[in-house]
Amino acid sequence: MPRAKITRGDCEALDRSDRLSAFRDRFALPENLIYLDGNSLGAMPKAAPARIAEVVEQEWGNGLVRSWNIHGWAGLQQRIGEKIGRLIGARPGETLVADSTSVNLFKMLSVALQVRPDRRIILSESSNFPTDLYIAEGMAHLLGKHHQLRALASDAIEGAIDEHVAVVMLTHVNYRTGRMWDMARITERAHAHGAIMLWDLAHSAGAVKLALHEADVDLAVGCGYKYLNGGPGAPAFLFIAERLHALVSPALSGWFGHADPFAFEPGYRPAPGIARAAVGTPPIISLAALEVGVDLMLEASQDEMRRKSVALSSLFIDLADQLLGAFGFTLVSPREAAQRGSQVCLSHPSAWPTMQALIAHGVIGDFRAPDILRFGFTPLYLRYVDVWDAVMMLSAIMESREWTHAKYQVKAAVT
Amino acid sequence: MPRAKITRGDCEALDRSDRLSAFRDRFALPENLIYLDGNSLGAMPKAAPARIAEVVEQEWGNGLVRSWNIHGWAGLQQRIGEKIGRLIGARPGETLVADSTSVNLFKMLSVALQVRPDRRIILSESSNFPTDLYIAEGMAHLLGKHHQLRALASDAIEGAIDEHVAVVMLTHVNYRTGRMWDMARITERAHAHGAIMLWDLAHSAGAVKLALHEADVDLAVGCGYKYLNGGPGAPAFLFIAERLHALVSPALSGWFGHADPFAFEPGYRPAPGIARAAVGTPPIISLAALEVGVDLMLEASQDEMRRKSVALSSLFIDLADQLLGAFGFTLVSPREAAQRGSQVCLSHPSAWPTMQALIAHGVIGDFRAPDILRFGFTPLYLRYVDVWDAVMMLSAIMESREWTHAKYQVKAAVT
Numbered sequence: 105m106p107r108a109k110i111t112r113g114d115c116e117a118l119d120r121s122d123r124l125s126a127f128r129d130r131f132a133l134p135e136n137l138i139y140l141d142g143n144s145l146g147a148m149p150k151a152a153p154a155r156i157a158e159v160v161e162q163e164w165g166n167g168l169v170r171s172w173n174i175h176g177w178a179g180l181q182q183r184i185g186e187k188i189g190r191l192i193g194a195r196p197g198e199t200l201v202a203d204s205t206s207v208n209l210f211k212m213l214s215v216a217l218q219v220r221p222d223r224r225i226i227l228s229e230s231s232n233f234p235t236d237l238y239i240a241e242g243m244a245h246l247l248g249k250h251h252q253l254r255a256l257a258s259d260a261i262e263g264a265i266d267e268h269v270a271v272v273m274l275t276h277v278n279y280r281t282g283r284m285w286d287m288a289r290i291t292e293r294a295h296a297h298g299a300i301m302l303w304d305l306a307h308s309a310g311a312v313k314l315a316l317h318e319a320d321v322d323l324a325v326g327c328g329y330k331y332l333n334g335g336p337g338a339p340a341f342l343f344i345a346e347r348l349h350a351l352v353s354p355a356l357s358g359w360f361g362h363a364d365p366f367a368f369e370p371g372y373r374p375a376p377g378i379a380r381a382a383v384g385t386p387p388i389i390s391l392a393a394l395e396v397g398v399d400l401m402l403e404a405s406q407d408e409m410r411r412k413s414v415a416l417s418s419l420f421i422d423l424a425d426q427l428l429g430a431f432g433f434t435l436v437s438p439r440e441a442a443q444r445g446s447q448v449c450l451s452h453p454s455a456w457p458t459m460q461a462l463i464a465h466g467v468i469g470d471f472r473a474p475d476i477l478r479f480g481f482t483p484l485y486l487r488y489v490d491v492w493d494a495v496m497m498l499s500a501i502m503e504s505r506e507w508t509h510a511k512y513q514v515k516a517a518v519t
Numbered sequence: 520m521p522r523a524k525i526t527r528g529d530c531e532a533l534d535r536s537d538r539l540s541a542f543r544d545r546f547a548l549p550e551n552l553i554y555l556d557g558n559s560l561g562a563m564p565k566a567a568p569a570r571i572a573e574v575v576e577q578e579w580g581n582g583l584v585r586s587w588n589i590h591g592w593a594g595l596q597q598r599i600g601e602k603i604g605r606l607i608g609a610r611p612g613e614t615l616v617a618d619s620t621s622v623n624l625f626k627m628l629s630v631a632l633q634v635r636p637d638r639r640i641i642l643s644e645s646s647n648f649p650t651d652l653y654i655a656e657g658m659a660h661l662l663g664k665h666h667q668l669r670a671l672a673s674d675a676i677e678g679a680i681d682e683h684v685a686v687v688m689l690t691h692v693n694y695r696t697g698r699m700w701d702m703a704r705i706t707e708r709a710h711a712h713g714a715i716m717l718w719d720l721a722h723s724a725g726a727v728k729l730a731l732h733e734a735d736v737d738l739a740v741g742c743g744y745k746y747l748n749g750g751p752g753a754p755a756f757l758f759i760a761e762r763l764h765a766l767v768s769p770a771l772s773g774w775f776g777h778a779d780p781f782a783f784e785p786g787y788r789p790a791p792g793i794a795r796a797a798v799g800t801p802p803i804i805s806l807a808a809l810e811v812g813v814d815l816m817l818e819a820s821q822d823e824m825r826r827k828s829v830a831l832s833s834l835f836i837d838l839a840d841q842l843l844g845a846f847g848f849t850l851v852s853p854r855e856a857a858q859r860g861s862q863v864c865l866s867h868p869s870a871w872p873t874m875q876a877l878i879a880h881g882v883i884g885d886f887r888a889p890d891i892l893r894f895g896f897t898p899l900y901l902r903y904v905d906v907w908d909a910v911m912m913l914s915a916i917m918e919s920r921e922w923t924h925a926k927y928q929v930k931a932a933v934t
Binding site (some may be wrong): 134137160204229239356359393516 | 547549571625630670677744770777787798803804887
């Protein structure tokens with residue numbers, strides 16, 4: 105390619121002029137580790153342990169049950185939801201933290217089917233993140249033979265949206281390829297045929313610029329433990345456009361979504377607004393950790409984050425072109441930055457042992473079956489030199505054929 | 520009544536001979552506080568902060584995504600589930616920690632309806648904890664006009680179990696009265712009519728002796744943050760009798776319940792056994808806190824706990840008879856210990872301000888609408904003198920009419 109050779113010095117220069125560089129020190133990062141897996145589990149904000157200890161020792165230990173009122177536990181799902189709403193371009197009152205992404209998907213599918221009671225098809229892509237498909241399958245199975253999940257190849261989705269489709273359910277940034285859908289265009293297409301649009305933002309929130317209200321999105325779900333740095337298994341979030349609130353009542357109608365939970369009425373009356381999408385008592389300690397991550401994210405400029413995210417992933421691709429050409433990798437992610445989330449995926453016939461060797465040398469990405477090496481780029485705590493060093497390490501492992509060692513062939517439970 | 524007058528000295532003597540007394544020091548209890556609300560939120564085990572800090576700082580901060588394998592996060596729901604299984608008389612492999620009690624109720628209802636596809640009635644009592652009714656209502660509504668929640672008065676339940684009932688859903692110990700169902704008898708009655716039996720153990724697990732396997736129970740759910748001392752909003756648990764495992768696949772079919780979640784297969788295949796009831800990624804930090812509470816509970820003899828629980832609540836009733844007779848309280852809980860969980864409820868026309876005055880004086884119970892003062896008795900951290908002091912304080916507040924002060928009339932969001 106005609107591009108001049110990139111040097112480590114170039115990367116150092118980029119780091120010196122990086123306007124987000126001060127954020128790196130806000131995260132606890134193990135020494136000698138290059139962490140390219142913030143898209144699986146975000147790094148820990150340094151402020152998290154103290155805040156969590158406060159919730160545990162003061163609010164739980166001393167405040168006990170009084171903390172539901174005194175320390176605002178009762179409003180935590182909405183308070184953090186509002187903050188996430190600002191990160192995804194929602195209007196106030198449209199976002200709630202609750203449950204897991206999977207459970208929220210089920211709730212949002214129930215909402216969509218409630219709004220479109222005469223339609224029976226849930227349309228999705230077969231390369232969607234599996235839990236999305238499993239949940240839709242479970243919903244269709246529960247409702248009986250009339251409802252159906254139709255999972256198609258990505259390029260067949262747009263053509264398949266018609267008057268029979270109740271809801272189009274897509275993941276905005278694909279977990280395996282990093283390819284990003286044009287949210288506004290697909291949403292418009294769904295609406296043109298009267299379908300409800302449900303976006304899974306697991307790999308988008310905190311990673312790419314989102315404008316849910318502007319794109320006229322109906323429903324969304326997303327993840328707290330990836331780019332939002334909310335801690336392992338952090339509670340997830342959901343979004344319901346305000347215009348739908350009065351029409352719907354999620355199928356999981358638990359007491360935390362009741363209009364007056366402590367009146368202990370025998371019949372369900374949904375709370376006004378987004379609060380109706382809450383179900384049971386939320387895990388307060390994990391919620392508190394999530395809030396620390398979200399607060400930190402809100403301190404940074406989202407435009408700046410996206411700019412750096414693109415610069416990091418583009419640098420990775422350029423360096424892969426420059427240094428890995430001889431080793432049989434294929435770029436799976438779009439080369440065009442506008443179509444790419446905050447990750448780059450390479451396929452390789454020996455992806456599993458290669459990733460294990462990389463991890464053994466302190467470069468953490470992850471493997472996605474069957475043959476993908478996935479690298480996530482988190483602009484708040486990654487440096488350009490990290491990208492350089494990671495690609496150099498990968499190149500060295502391929503050059504030395506270290507990945508062929510027996511110890512790297514062993515499979516793990518969680519990949 | 521013919522009973523001799525009880526003195527504080529008698530209570531001190533009971534404390535001296537209490538074989539569980541050493542456990543009190545294992546909990547962090549604020550000074551000058553008598554905590555009779557462990558049935559709403561259990562007290563904090565002193566071991567919790569250090570364990571939580573370890574999970575946060577070491578496992579998340581340093582281990583990062585590697586901790587799913589290295590620190591066993593992937594198996595945490597089953598590991599803690601097994602431990603709770605020992606507390607509820609389940610066999611190995613029948614109990615899982617997951618989601619909230621409300622979400623688990625929905626899953627267990629879906630299981631029951633799957634096992635009894637030709638039956639359409641969910642039978643419950645109208646005085647059940649509201650979220651149980653709301654969830655059943657949501658399920659019936661989702662499934663359409665053929666399914667129905669039938670909520671009856673407690674004394675009409677047994678007679679209403681017939682061949683149309685798919686599932687009998689009851690809370691073992693009533694949240695408002697403390698009345699305890701005869702689990703074995705009702706389960707047998709349900710089975711005699713071919714109905715599935717689903718017990719909510721929110722106010723039972725860790726509080727009364729349970730023998731789910733012996734009673735031939737089909738399904739159960741329960742709470743981690745009450746008597747299990749798992750922390751605010753701790754994840755809940757569920758139980759599915761082994762004989763049903765192969766027959767069912769919960770409607771919330773998420774990737775954590777898949778046979779091979781990291782194979783990323785497009786179609787759902789339920790995991791073998793109880794693991795199929797998992798849904799999304801669980802909140803690891805809150806799970807770790809729950810395990811500390813469960814571990815502590817497992818150190819104590821359950822027979823000893825039940826014996827002391829009954830002694831504490833009986834003492835409360837005796838002292839109420841002795842000291843509160845003039846103030847218009849009515850005992851709502853059964854006087855017969857065998858029919859009572861680990862709580863005592865009194866009704867009073869001024870229950871709300873009376874409880875607020877009690878709390879202001881360091882005796883924490885709770886109010887349950889419309890007119891109930893609820894007192895929970897946790898045998899691991901309560902002393903007999905605490906019961907004495909609590910009733911004395913209540914008597915003093917009534918005597919002085921302090922509860923009439925304006926400041927105690929203000930309602931709180933969470934009661």
